[in-house]
Amino acid sequence: MMLYEELLTEANKLGIIVKEYNLKTRKGRCCGNRIVINKNLTTQEKCCVLAEELGHYHLTVGDISNQSNISNRKQEVLARRWGYKKNAGILDLINAFKAGCKTKYEIAEFLNITEKYLNEAIEYYTSKYGAYYTIDCYNIMFIPNFRIGKAFF
Structure with missing residues (x-):
């Protein structure tokens, strides 16, 4: 960010x-x-x-x-x-989640970017990673709906 x-x-x-x-x-x-x-x-x-x-x-x-x-x-x-x-970046998205951001609007505000730009970034990550990406005990779901959460193993 x-x-x-x-x-x-x-x-x-x-x-x-x-x-x-x-x-x-x-x-x-x-x-x-x-x-x-x-x-x-x-x-x-x-x-x-x-x-x-x-x-x-x-x-x-x-x-x-x-x-x-x-x-x-x-x-x-x-x-x-x-x-x-x-x-x-992926870690920026996780940091937004850690800061309490739940919606795309909140994440975009936290990152100081537009929601349109965030959506474009999510489209890019979806094309790169597929349905989801897991890093540092966090899951970022791109499909079917964007969301971030703690991974439970």
Whole structure:
């Protein structure tokens, strides 16, 4: 779980310049060591966008704005998944449960992300792990309904 300010600090330590502007067609963009975030987004949206743009910084090469190109789409997915792990990793989900969060709304609030972003992260984990994932005596059920609980062996 990362707060927007923590992501900004991380970017700064990497030598990345992050600026907020009034973007009309995008939420964010990464070009080299510069990231632009739409200043009209909520703090939670900015947190989601900045994590993905940091994923682009770490993982993608070149201009991938043409999403009709399969290679560009693959790079987009890689950056998105990097962001999910950064903002809503498996251990973050468990920490939200430990903090008393029961619903997706509560978990998203705890993680400082949008509920839509949390749902996308859950979809990713479902595709990666299947119906459930067990770690450190906790079960995360993805199918049929998302829920987290203590594992009893």
